[in-house]
Amino acid sequence: MEDLLDIIQHRQTSRTFDGRKVTGKTRKELQSFIDEHSDGPFGSEVRVKLMDTSNAGKLGTYGVIKGSHTFIVGSVKQGELCYEDHGYVLQKILLKVYDIGLAGCWLGGTYSKSVFADRMKLRKKEVLPAVIAIGKPTTGPNIANKVLRTACGSDNRKPWSKLFFNGSMNTPLTKKHAGKYRKVLDAVRLTPSALNFQPWRVIKKKDAYHFYLKPSLQVSPLYKMLQHVDLGISICHFDLSASQLKLEGKWLTKDPGLCELEYIATWKEKE
């Protein structure tokens, strides 16, 4: 991908598209990217398909999306950190979508899940946590988009002091202390999330960054699951930004017990 940090910084969800399917050279490029990038960092089996409305039946979005006829649909085999892997893999593909001049919208709630699941031909123990509508973005009228962006506060992200911590949840991590990881955490902060809840919290301790999930109060089981997808997306932004900045490390899943929140995973810098 061209300049990933730039794509992350300028990406914005689109809900209005030009009414055409993704075809030709663009589709080929996207398909070959999908073929080579379907692995998440935690080893879950993720299957990804490009689906069009015409040959895949009535793929509904409850009027939220206008003019998209192609979707990225991903299923994952149930297991530990499977939703995180799903979020990671689909976000990586979505960033490629922006790289080739298209745009998209994650759909975890406002889509006809059973129809997509049917078309995906789910295998034993597979689930379908969310899909992504894609296409050439336009700026046509879309009331649902306006309502959703306002309701979710989509243009606001929590400040660093509420997301990133130094040693424990008692001390916010300053940009200065983040050092060479400052841009990486900036990219994490810009992660898209269901209802823009931004449930990721990161504690830096020595040469490691520990990811935790802070659940929003009183959310339905669907949104509890989607918050794990959000964590996977934030881990994707961290991983790809670190890699672009040539910061080497690996993902571990050993809870250091730094806080009461649900532990997800740790980035350990290469010694």
Ligand SMILES: Cc1cc2nc3c(=O)[nH]c(=O)nc-3n(C[C@H](O)[C@H](O)[C@H](O)COP(=O)(O)O)c2cc1C
């Ligand atoms: C896992 C996930 C599920 C989402 N589900 C929906 C959805 O069902 N309908 C919708 O219109 N937007 C959905 N969104 C888009 C978010 O509302 C959007 O990412 C957020 O408000 C931040 O806006 P931005 O992506 O433009 O930065 C979802 C996003 C994520 C990451």
